[in-house]
Structure formats: C-alpha cells, structure tokens
Amino acid sequence: MLRKLFSFNGGVKPDPNKGASTREPIARLPLPPQLIIPLHQHIGGTPRPLVKVGDRVLHGQRIGAADGNVSSAVHAPTSGHVVAIEPRLMPHASGLSSMAVVIEPDGQDQRIEREPFDWHAASPGEVRDYLRDAGVVGLGGAVFPSHLKLAPGKAGGTDTLVLNGAECEPFITCDDMLMRSEAEDILRGALVMQKMLAAKQVLVGVEDNKPEAAAALKAAAAALAHASLDVVVVPTRYPAGGAKQLIRVLTGIEVPHGSRSTDYGVQCFNVATALAVWNALEHGEPLTRRIVTVAGNVDRPRNFDVAIGTPIGFVFEHAGLKPDTDKLIMGGPMMGIPLPGVDAPVVKATNCLLASSPALFPPPEPELPCIRCGECARACPADLQPFELYWHSRARNFGRAQEYHLFDCIECGCCAYVCPSHIPLVDYYRYAKSEIWARERDKDAADSARERFEFRNWRAEREKEEKAAKLAARSAAKPAAKPAATDKPPAEGDTAATPAEDPKKALIEAAMARAKAQKEAVAAKNTDTLTPAQQAQVEAAEARRKLAADMVATGDGETTRATATADKPTE
Amino acid sequence: MYNSPYLRQNTSVRRVMTTVLVAMLPAIAVQSWLFGAALLVQIALASVTALACEALMLALRGRPVAPALTDMSALVTAWLIAVCLPPLLPWWTTVLGTAFALIIGKHLYGGLGQNPFNPAMLAYALLIVSFPALMSQWPGLNVGDFATQMDWVFGGARALDGVTGATPLDALRTGLMTGGDAAAVMRSTAFGHIAGAGWEWVALAWGAGGLLLLALRIITWHVPVAFVAVMSLVSGIASLIDPAQFAGPAFHLLAGGAMMGAFFIATDPVSGATTPRGKLVFAAGIALIAWLIRAFGAYPDGIAFAVLLMNICVPLIDMKTQPPVFGHKNGGAP
Numbered sequence: 001m002l003r004k005l006f007s008f009n010g011g012v013k014p015d016p017n018k019g020a021s022t023r024e025p026i027a028r029l030p031l032p033p034q035l036i037i038p039l040h041q042h043i044g045g046t047p048r049p050l051v052k053v054g055d056r057v058l059h060g061q062r063i064g065a066a067d068g069n070v071s072s073a074v075h076a077p078t079s080g081h082v083v084a085i086e087p088r089l090m091p092h093a094s095g096l097s098s099m100a101v102v103i104e105p106d107g108q109d110q111r112i113e114r115e116p117f118d119w120h121a122a123s124p125g126e127v128r129d130y131l132r133d134a135g136v137v138g139l140g141g142a143v144f145p146s147h148l149k150l151a152p153g154k155a156g157g158t159d160t161l162v163l164n165g166a167e168c169e170p171f172i173t174c175d176d177m178l179m180r181s182e183a184e185d186i187l188r189g190a191l192v193m194q195k196m197l198a199a200k201q202v203l204v205g206v207e208d209n210k211p212e213a214a215a216a217l218k219a220a221a222a223a224l225a226h227a228s229l230d231v232v233v234v235p236t237r238y239p240a241g242g243a244k245q246l247i248r249v250l251t252g253i254e255v256p257h258g259s260r261s262t263d264y265g266v267q268c269f270n271v272a273t274a275l276a277v278w279n280a281l282e283h284g285e286p287l288t289r290r291i292v293t294v295a296g297n298v299d300r301p302r303n304f305d306v307a308i309g310t311p312i313g314f315v316f317e318h319a320g321l322k323p324d325t326d327k328l329i330m331g332g333p334m335m336g337i338p339l340p341g342v343d344a345p346v347v348k349a350t351n352c353l354l355a356s357s358p359a360l361f362p363p364p365e366p367e368l369p370c371i372r373c374g375e376c377a378r379a380c381p382a383d384l385q386p387f388e389l390y391w392h393s394r395a396r397n398f399g400r401a402q403e404y405h406l407f408d409c410i411e412c413g414c415c416a417y418v419c420p421s422h423i424p425l426v427d428y429y430r431y432a433k434s435e436i437w438a439r440e441r442d443k444d445a446a447d448s449a450r451e452r453f454e455f456r457n458w459r460a461e462r463e464k465e466e467k468a469a470k471l472a473a474r475s476a477a478k479p480a481a482k483p484a485a486t487d488k489p490p491a492e493g494d495t496a497a498t499p500a501e502d503p504k505k506a507l508i509e510a511a512m513a514r515a516k517a518q519k520e521a522v523a524a525k526n527t528d529t530l531t532p533a534q535q536a537q538v539e540a541a542e543a544r545r546k547l548a549a550d551m552v553a554t555g556d557g558e559t560t561r562a563t564a565t566a567d568k569p570t571e
Numbered sequence: 572m573y574n575s576p577y578l579r580q581n582t583s584v585r586r587v588m589t590t591v592l593v594a595m596l597p598a599i600a601v602q603s604w605l606f607g608a609a610l611l612v613q614i615a616l617a618s619v620t621a622l623a624c625e626a627l628m629l630a631l632r633g634r635p636v637a638p639a640l641t642d643m644s645a646l647v648t649a650w651l652i653a654v655c656l657p658p659l660l661p662w663w664t665t666v667l668g669t670a671f672a673l674i675i676g677k678h679l680y681g682g683l684g685q686n687p688f689n690p691a692m693l694a695y696a697l698l699i700v701s702f703p704a705l706m707s708q709w710p711g712l713n714v715g716d717f718a719t720q721m722d723w724v725f726g727g728a729r730a731l732d733g734v735t736g737a738t739p740l741d742a743l744r745t746g747l748m749t750g751g752d753a754a755a756v757m758r759s760t761a762f763g764h765i766a767g768a769g770w771e772w773v774a775l776a777w778g779a780g781g782l783l784l785l786a787l788r789i790i791t792w793h794v795p796v797a798f799v800a801v802m803s804l805v806s807g808i809a810s811l812i813d814p815a816q817f818a819g820p821a822f823h824l825l826a827g828g829a830m831m832g833a834f835f836i837a838t839d840p841v842s843g844a845t846t847p848r849g850k851l852v853f854a855a856g857i858a859l860i861a862w863l864i865r866a867f868g869a870y871p872d873g874i875a876f877a878v879l880l881m882n883i884c885v886p887l888i889d890m891k892t893q894p895p896v897f898g899h900k901n902g903g904a905p
Contacts, residue, residue, distance in 0.1 A: 014580075248897075254898040257897075334575060334576045356577060361577035371587075377846075384896060385845070388845075404893070405899075417579060424574065
C-alpha cells in the first residue's frame with residue numbers, strides 16, 4: 001500500500017554513523033558489583049522508597065512506589081541487598097545528585113513471585129495502574145510515564161497510534177536492533193496500546209536507513225495480519241524521529257508546541273516502549289533493563305541489554321573505552337547531554353552512551369559574528385528564525401525572544417549544526433529559557449510576598465478598627481448593662497456584636513477593595529501580544545492566584561472574625 | 572565543557588565568502604577581457620585598502636585581527652566596490668570609496684554582520700554624489716592598451732570623451748534628454764545586441780555567477796527571481812505604454828548593474844531581508860526603485876540607491892514577514 005507522506009520543513013542530514021554498532025547483535029551486559037537505581041527516572045513525582053538499607057530485594061521487586069498518578073515505579077533488576085539509599089550522581093549535565101537505591105547483587109538473580117495479571121479481562125484503568133506500577137515509561141528519551149498517555153482523548157477515541165522507530169540521531173541504533181530482533185512483540189505491544197486508546201490505526205514509522213528493521217516489522221505485521229497496522233518507511237532526515245516531526249510526516253498534522261498530540265487524535269510511543277508494555281502485561285516483567293547503544297570512541301561499539309542502575313563506566317569498560325576519550329555523552333551527538341562522570345548510572349532514558357574524542361567531535365571553532373545568512377532558518381524543523389532568537393537572547397531581550405517563539409524551539413541542534421559562524425545557537429536558547437524561568441520564579445515569589453504583605457497590612461488595619469469598635473460598643477453598652485444585668489449574660493455579647501459587626505464588615509470590605517485595586521494597578525502589563533495558548537496559561541495562573549487570595553481573604557478572615565466575636569462574652 | 576550539538580557541518584564564513592568571490596570571477600574575466608585589465612588593478616587596489624582598513628579598525632576596536640581578516644568578508648566588499656566603479660577611475664577614488672565602505676559602512680556600525688547598509692553600495696553612492704564626472708567615465712570596448720589605462724588610473728592623464736564611451740544607460744538617458752526616441756537611440760553605436768557593446772556579456776556573466784551561488788545554496792531564489800520579475804514587469808508595462816520614452820525589459824535587465832544587483836548585491840544577507848517573503852518584498856522594492864531612478868532620475872543607474880533605500884526598510888520587512896511557526900498555521904490541520 002502506498003501511503004501519502006508529508007514532510008516537515010528544515011532538518012539536516014548528518015552522517016548517520018550507524019554501521020559500527022549494528023554489526024553484532026544485542027549483547028546482555030553482566031551485572032556490575034553495584035547497581036545505583038535512581039528513584040526519579042521520569043517526568044513527574046519522585047517515587048517513595050519501599051525498602052530500607054539492609055533489606056534483601058528480589059529481581060523485579062518494587063523498590064520505589066509511584067508518588068501519585070503522574071509518576072512511575074522503579075524496581076530491582078536483580079536480587080541482592082540494599083546497601084544505601086542516598087543521593088548519588090545522576091546522568092545529567094548539571095552534575096547534581098538525586099536519591100538512589102544502591103543494591104549489591106548477590107549473584108542468585110532470584111525472581112520475585114509473579115502475580116498473575118489477566119490484562120485481557122482487566123479494565124483500561126486497571127491496566128494503566130498496572131503499567132504505572134511496572135515502571136513503564138517512554139524509552140525514546142523523554143521518559144514520560146506511559147500509562148498517562150494510554151487513555152483515549154477527550155473525543156472518546158484516538159484516530160492514530162504512531163509507533164516511533166525513526167531513530168534519527170546519528171550513532172544511536174538501540175531501537176534499530178530491537179526492531180530487528182523483537183519486531184513481533186513490539187507490534188503486539190502496539191496492538192494492546194491501540195486497544196487501550198481505541199485507536200483506528202497503528203502507523204509504525206521507520207527511517208529508510210534501517211531496511212532490516214523495516215523488513216522485520218513488515219514480516220511481523222504480515223504474520224499478525226492486522227488490517228489497521230501499517231509499517232511506514234519515512235525518509236531519513238534528522239529530526240524525523242522527533243514525535244511531532246514524525247506525526248507530521250505520517251499524518252500531516254502539525255501539533256503546536258504546548259499542545260498534546262491527543263488533542264489532534266494522535267498518540268506517539270517509542271517502539272521500545274511498546275515492547276516494555278507487552279513484557280509488563282504478558283510476562284509480568286517490570287521495566288528493569290533497556291537496550292543501550294555504546295558507540296563513538298570505543299573499541300567495540302555495540303548494543304547492550306543493560307540492567308538499569310549499572311554505572312556508566314562499567315558499560316564503557318565492556319565496549320573498550322579508548323584512552324583519548326575527552327568526554328562522555330548520554331544520547332546522540334545532536335541532542336545528547338554531557339555526562340558528569342562514569343559513576344552516574346544507566347537510567348530508563350539512557351538510549352545511547354557516546355564516547356567523544358577530539359578527532360570524532362572536534363571542539364567548536366571560535367564563534368564568529370552572525371552574518372544573517374539564514375542557514376539556521378532553512379534548517380529549523382520548527383520553522384523558527386533562529387538568528388533572530390539568537391540576537392534577542394544575546395541582547396537579553398527575552399520578551400522579544402518569546403515573541404519570536406523561543407519556546408517552540410525543540411533544541412534539536414539543526415541551527416547550530418549548519419551555522420557557518422560556528423555560533424552555539426542552542427546554548428543561547430537554553431540560556432534565554434532558563435533566564436525567563438528564573439524571572440518567572442522571582443516574579444511569583446515577589447507576588448506572593450506582596451500578597452502576604454498586603455494581607456498583613458489589612459489585618460493590622462482591621463484589628464485597629466475592631467479595637468476601636470469594641471471600645472465604642474463597650475462604652476455604649478455600659479449604661480444599658482445595669483438594668484439588663486438580671487438577663488442571661490450571653491445576650492449582652494449578642495446585642496453588642498450586632499451593631500459592631502456592620503461597620504466592621506464595611507471596613508473589611510473597603511480594605512479588601514483597596515487591596516484588590518492596588519493589585520490590579522501593579523499587575524504585569526507585558527501580556528499584550530500573546531498567543532491563545534499563552535493567554536490561557538496566563539489566565540490559569542491568574543485564576544490560581546485569585547483562588548489563593550480569596551482563600552486568604554474569606555477563609556482566614558472568617559476564622560479571625562469568628563474568634564473575635566467569640567471572645568466577646570468572656571471579656 | 573560544551574553542549575550539544577557536538578556535530579558540526581563542514582562550513583564556515585570563510586567558505587561562504589570564498590564561494591562568493593569565486594562566483595564573481597566569470598564577470599570579472601569577461602569585463603577585463605572586453606574592456607581592459609584596468610579592472611584587475613582596481614580590484615587589487617580595493618582589496619589592499621579593504622584589508623588595511625579592516626585590520627586598522629579591528630585593532631582600534633580591540634578585536635582579534637587575524638580571524639576577521641581571514642574570513643574574506645572584506646575582500647567581498649572590496650571586489651564588489653571595484654566592479655561597480657569605472658575601471659579608469661583615478662586610484663585615490665577607489666581607495667577613498669573602499670575606505671569609506673569599510674570604516675564608516677562596516678566598522679562604525681559594529682563590524683561584520685552589524686551594518687544596516689550594503690557597504691559596497693555606500694561607497695558607490697558616496698563617489699557618484701561626490702565625483703559625478705569621474706564616475707561617468709566608463710571605457711569603450713578595448714579603449715587604450717594597458718599602459719595607457721594605467722596612466723589614467725595612476726598618472727595625471729585624464730581620459731578624453733573620445734576614449735571613454737558612454738554606458739548604454741547613460742547614452743539612453745542623454746539621448747532621451749536631447750529629444751531622441753528610445754528605439755532610435757538604442758540603434759546607435761554605443762549599443763550592442765541588446766544593452767550596449769559588450770555590457771550584455773558582462774551582465775550574462777554576472778547571471779552565470781549568480782546561478783552558481785544558487786546551486787551552491789549560498790543564496791536562495793527569492794531575491795533574483797523577485798528582482799527580475801518586477802524589473803521585467805514595470806519596464807515591460809512602461810515600454811508598452813510609451814515605447815519612445817521607455818526601454819524594454821531585456822535592456823533593463825542586461826544594462827548597468829541589474830544582474831549584479833539581483834544576484835550579488837540584493838542578496839547580501841547582512842543588510843538584506845532574511846525571511847523568504849521578506850526577500851521577495853525587498854528585491855521587488857529594489858527593482859522598482861532602480862527602474863524609477865533609471866526612467867525618471869538624475870543618475871543613469873539606480874541600483875545602488877535602490878538597495879540603500881530598501882536597506883532602511885529591512886527591519887520592518889523582516890518583522891512583518893515572519894513565517895508561521897510549526898504548528899501555528901491553519902490551526903495545526905494538514
């Protein structure tokens with residue numbers, strides 16, 4: 001069947017460099033002396049540790065429970081003892097540490113008793129919970145908890161499930177090798193996802209530089225004989241493996257930044273995620289291992305089946321790290337992150353470990369002035385004008401950078417790749433984004449500080465008014481109190497409170513109105529030219545702020561007023 | 572530590588600028604073959620002046636001199652200035668123009684990438700306003716041997732009207748001003764097949780170099796296509812309305828600086844528009860203004876002033892022609 005393919009603008013064609021690591025099949029890496037399993041390996045809440053130091057854990061045992069729904073569990077990849085639960089170095093450019101469970105394998109690899117889970121009979125909600133507790137997250141690199149994406153969209157059904165096997169980054173071949181060897185189970189996993197999403201069709205996108213993988217998938221699809229399943233070969237062009245770029249190529253839909261593809265009836269998963277879903281549901285295997293490409297400046301580039309938590313240095317030892325390596329990268333050469341050290345572990349996001357040498361990835365040449373040649377704009381898959389973003393970021397003119405859609409940048413690196421002036425363009429965007437985030441944090445902090453201050457002033461004012469009102473009420477009530485002395489004492493409080501209540505209320509309301517007017521007067525006015533999406537965000541933030549202010553004003557005000565009136569009789 | 576991408580395409584400013592220089596060679600070769608080697612001397616003069624001014628200004632501004640000197644951008648400016656000027660111009664005029672372009676036009680605005688105006692066109696504008704007589708002394712076909720030409724350039728000897736032929740644009744303007752008919756004027760000896768003895772070959776050589784730039788992706792199609800289209804359109808309409816007063820599209824495209832302007836001047840990325848639609852607007856504006864100046868103005872050719880006038884509009888054009896961002900067109904629908 002010939003399918004009409006669409007294309008996205010821009011993109012580049014770097015040398016794929018995929019030959020070296022695909023010569024040999026995937027090898028299972030032995031267990032290291034120590035496994036460092038970070039609790040937080042996905043987008044969302046950090047799981048709570050379920051074990052303590054000294055515990056013996058079994059292979060497949062949950063060691064971190066999902067914290068809420070936007071989270072995902074983590075598991076022990078083998079049996080052994082927990083020797084530490086402490087912050088450890090993470091595979092992240094920042095060099096920061098994060099809480100990790102350190103396990104010393106005992107070599108027995110004793111498995112946890114598998115609880116049978118009849119996913120055929122289970123409700124979609126139960127399947128999602130099961131996947132959350134099996135720690136299945138997106139294995140393409142973004143590690144978004146998969147169960148969250150496996151619900152039909154608002155419209156009730158998803159039109160298309162896209163399986164991403166494009167793998168466009170140079171050097172990375174883990175998905176390629178997985179598609180070659182596990183094509184059938186990948187597609188079975190996809191069919192389960194299709195059922196959960198109630199999707200009409202499943203499209204598997206594979207770049208045309210992976211003919212073996214495409215052939216394996218096509219054969220598997222033929223064996224499964226599923227009419228709605230189609231393996232589509234797409235042209236090789238970086239970043240065709242970006243979810244939104246692949247969705248564009250396969251369906252023609254352009255999902256804007258800030259929107260979810262589900263809103264457009266499309267959901268996209270990496271092929272390895274589909275396999276993880278299948279393994280979790282069919283075999284009860286939580287996600288404890290993944291395929292990692294080790295490539296670049298190593299003697300034996302290859303794909304390894306690695307236990308999550310294996311220190312990166314241990315993986316590189318097996319591939320034979322060459323001595324002139326100058327840095328280690330997690331991910332590909334276009335979007336990979338520099339690793340802070342060999343002690344950081346392999347995590348669920350680790351698709352590739354790349355050793356760099358000055359010969360392989362020479363340090364960038366000195367930055368020259370931008371000549372506005374427009375190469376970056378021609379290469380940009382998001383149709384941005386990167387050099388304009390660069391000028392504005394460089395000039396710290398962040399408002400203008402946002403007007404030029406800074407936040408639509410996917411940091412794919414195409415612009416910097418083609419820049420004849422060797423400007424590290426993406427670094428400028430990262431800088432601008434982080435500055436904007438920092439300013440927003442500062443603004444939020446300033447806003448809440450101002451709200452606290454205004455409330456404090458309002459309360460001080462109110463207390464003063466109350467005191468004056470109380471004094472006035474007491475002096476007015478004194479002559480009347482004597483004849484009424486034989487009556488029940490509470491009545492005095494009641495009668496005294498009623499006249500005092502009204503001016504008090506009016507004063508409170510006036511103070512609140514003043515505070516509100518003041519707040520409106522100082523509200524940020526840099527929100528004139530906003531896209532609908534930004535407008536919506538702003539409104540949402542305003543609504544939250546208003547809610548908080550209302551809670552402060554009504555809830556807290558009520559209680560203080562109540563205590564004030566309740567105090568009265570005892571006076 | 573540096574961040575992704577770690578891969579870089581094998582490209583550089585030097586490579587881009589060198590390609591432009593190479594693409595200029597056909598026109599330079601044809602012109603010096605037909606009109607004498609004085610052009611090569613002028614190119615050498617302008618190059619030396621440009622490199623000297625670049626080095627001086629960089630040193631004064633406290634910037635590293637070597638990388639900027641070797642990026643070839645000063646040479647591109649120098650060559651563009653030299654080919655715009657009459658080759659028999661006294662040497663100091665070329666030096667003055669080039670120095671003005673580099674010092675005022677480039678470095679006082681902040682150097683490479685910062686100049687709002689095309690430096691070569693600034694030099695041309697300065698010289699034609701200051702020395703209109705000198706600037707109109709274009710040699711006829713094979714006028715004078717090399718020694719004579721050098722005497723004009725470096726010695727005190729001045730070219731006489733007899734040896735410097737009027738350029739076709741100039742001849743047309745003079746002919747029309749003295750009450751001639753466009754078609755009749757263009758049949759005179761100053762004109763070759765279409766646009767003037769020899770000049771149409773130079774123009775075609777510029778076009779060939781321009782196609783090379785297009786093929787090597789140094790420039791995009793937008794500027795030359797919009798320029799040629801609008802120039803053809805307005806001159807075509809005008810000559811249909813009044814053939815006695817206005818020359819046709821073929822003449823306007825092959826005479827003067829039209830082809831050079833379309834492929835080498837209006838395509839200057841630094842001072843030109845950058846968005847695809849902006850480039851169309853920018854080049855269309857240049858073609859229109861250039862034709863207006865040619866048809867009604869006091870100067871024979873109008874490319875330089877047209878480019879400078881449109882340079883002023885670039886920020887506005889760029890701002891108003893931003894292409895839609897991925898996912899922000901048609902509400903995301905295919």
